[in-house]
Amino acid sequence: MTRRPARAHVVVAGLGAMGAAASYHLARRGAQVTGIEARGPAHSQGSSHGQSRIIRQAYFEDPCYVPLVLRAYELWAELQQATRELLLQRTGALMVGPERGQVVSGSLESARRWRLAHRLLYPEQIRRLFPQLNPDPGDAALFEPEAGMLAPEAGVLAHLGQAAAAGAQLHFGEEVRAWKPGGGGLVVSTASADYPADRLVLAPGPWAPRLLPQLPLEVERQVQVWLEPTDVSAFEARRLPVFLFDREPRATFYGLPSQDRRTVKVALHHGGETTSAEDVRRQVTEADVTSLRRELEMVVPELGRAPVHRAEVCLYTNTPDRDFVVGLLPEDRRVAVAAGFSGHGYKFSPVVGEILADLALHGSTDHPIERFRPDRWSRPGQAAPPAAGPGGTRPG
Numbered sequence: 001m002t003r004r005p006a007r008a009h010v011v012v013a014g015l016g017a018m019g020a021a022a023s024y025h026l027a028r029r030g031a032q033v034t035g036i037e038a039r040g041p042a043h044s045q046g047s048s049h050g051q052s053r054i055i056r057q058a059y060f061e062d063p064c065y066v067p068l069v070l071r072a073y074e075l076w077a078e079l080q081q082a083t084r085e086l087l088l089q090r091t092g093a094l095m096v097g098p099e100r101g102q103v104v105s106g107s108l109e110s111a112r113r114w115r116l117a118h119r120l121l122y123p124e125q126i127r128r129l130f131p132q133l134n135p136d137p138g139d140a141a142l143f144e145p146e147a148g149m150l151a152p153e154a155g156v157l158a159h160l161g162q163a164a165a166a167g168a169q170l171h172f173g174e175e176v177r178a179w180k181p182g183g184g185g186l187v188v189s190t191a192s193a194d195y196p197a198d199r200l201v202l203a204p205g206p207w208a209p210r211l212l213p214q215l216p217l218e219v220e221r222q223v224q225v226w227l228e229p230t231d232v233s234a235f236e237a238r239r240l241p242v243f244l245f246d247r248e249p250r251a252t253f254y255g256l257p258s259q260d261r262r263t264v265k266v267a268l269h270h271g272g273e274t275t276s277a278e279d280v281r282r283q284v285t286e287a288d289v290t291s292l293r294r295e296l297e298m299v300v301p302e303l304g305r306a307p308v309h310r311a312e313v314c315l316y317t318n319t320p321d322r323d324f325v326v327g328l329l330p331e332d333r334r335v336a337v338a339a340g341f342s343g344h345g346y347k348f349s350p351v352v353g354e355i356l357a358d359l360a361l362h363g364s365t366d367h368p369i370e371r372f373r374p375d376r377w378s379r380p381g382q383a384a385p386p387a388a389g390p391g392g393t394r395p396g
């Protein structure tokens with residue numbers, strides 16, 4: 001049984017997408033919150049930078065994500081209203097690929113099961129509606145009108161600002177090194193201080209292998225590329241929605257509508273090199289763009305030819321099953337974790353913040369997170385996969 005302290009003091013380690021959202025939800029429920037972030041607010045070394053993220057409801061990964069994303073839409077709207085910032089822009093999204101491939105068939109399954117607005121399109125219709133695209137004859141596309149784009153830096157700053165306004169104490173440039181039981185609760189240590197806490201929330205993003213070495217996480221390097229097509233107006237939201245192409249087993253890649261009337265952001269989804277947040281190659285080379293360009297040339301020819309305006313490295317933190325890790329640590333149920341978002345977590349950050357607040361304050365949540373259990377690799381009958389340590393090396 002976890003007892004709810006009178007006014008819980010909760011330390012949140014990591015104030016990226018998930019930690020900022022958790023700080024906000026905890027503070028507005030009256031908890032005493034100390035947020036500790038090793039770097040600056042909304043920095044570009046982790047997983048939540050690059051100006052845009054996709055949000056979509058017809059979740060091809062699994063229908064179990066749909067109720068969570070629907071709650072996230074409500075919370076994004078509330079946050080947007082409170083801050084008067086444009087955090088979510090509805091553009092629609094087009095999920096393209098072989099009709100039986102995971103992207104199209106999985107999106108269709110989620111759309112049907114949850115009665116989400118959608119339309120199935122075939123190559124001739126796709127070309128007629130979106131002449132920028134040149135799908136393969138065997139392709140289909142699920143068009144989802146409610147999908148859109150989120151602004152990640154603005155979203156993190158919005159959560160931080162609202163958390164501070166609700167009384168959270170936020171510390172930047174301070175790294176959590178360790179925690180241990182003490183003083184009837186926990187003691188969370190940084191280089192400069194020891195913080196007493198009733199509960200701890202760990203949201204370290206791609207630095208998770210350091211704080212949570214028991215989880216089988218692998219950090220993956222991804223490159224976000226901004227291309228500069230000759231006619232950028234063809235890639236603005238009024239002409240083309242977010243698009244994602246399933247070209248497995250070769251690649252999955254996506255693009256987002258132009259936000260600056262000059263560039264279009266594109267990137268591969270997975271397939272990047274295994275690395276660590278400490279040792280990642282931050283520099284982008286021509287070789288990083290080659291495989292993406294090869295894919296684009298076939299199906300979005302105008303972008304395949306477009307010169308690179310700029311490019312930036314970003315990090316995924318993958319679990320073996322690509323499902324998140326959200327829950328209480330089995331070894332100490334006063335510690336809630338949010339990690340392993342496997343390249344698709346940003347859209348959920350407000351609902352993950354709500355869940356982390358539930359877990360820290362009540363020890364449970366009504367949201368469906370059974371699939372995300374931190375101990376799912378160590379349950380009886382399941383062989384624990386090898387853990388990836390910092391640097392992507394597997395300890396023996």
Ligand SMILES: Cc1cc2nc3c(=O)[nH]c(=O)nc-3n(C[C@H](O)[C@H](O)[C@H](O)COP(=O)(O)OP(=O)(O)OC[C@H]3O[C@@H](n4cnc5c(N)ncnc54)[C@H](O)[C@@H]3O)c2cc1C
Nearest residue numbers: 014016017018038046047048054176205314341345346347
């Ligand atoms: C290129 C790219 C494209 C993506 N596209 C999408 C998309 O379209 N849609 C989508 O939903 N998701 C997308 N994602 C995934 C999504 O962005 C991530 O899942 C999400 O941002 C992860 O948030 P986080 O809070 O876990 O990590 P972060 O935002 O990186 O935050 C972790 C924070 O913890 C801090 N920290 C770490 N260790 C410590 C410590 N010991 N003490 C104090 N602070 C610490 C770090 O400095 C960092 O600020 C994409 C990711 C990338 C890289």
